[in-house]
Amino acid sequence: MCGLAGFLQLSGFDANTGEARARIMADALRHRGPDDGGAWTDGEAGIALAHRRLSILDLSPAGHQPMRSASGRWVIAFNGEIYNHL
DSSP, X not given: OXXXXXXXXXXXXXXXXXXXXXXXXXXXXXXXXXXXXXXXXXXXXXXXXEEEEOOSSOOSGGGOSSEEOTTSSOEEOOXXXXXXXX
């Protein structure tokens, strides 16, 4: 199962420091997702998301997370299991 991490910091958030902290948090979960990892931050909102990936069905880079929508407005990090996807 994949590993998820993230946090919200309402004041004094620095995007670079936030991303580094999120990556450290995700690296602590490496045993849950040794195949890939990523992090995303929004400096204005004070949000950081991180993900560790365990590739089972989709082995392609298309499964890299956190995922951004085509417009770039939405970002998600999730377990990656979409039931009844076929």
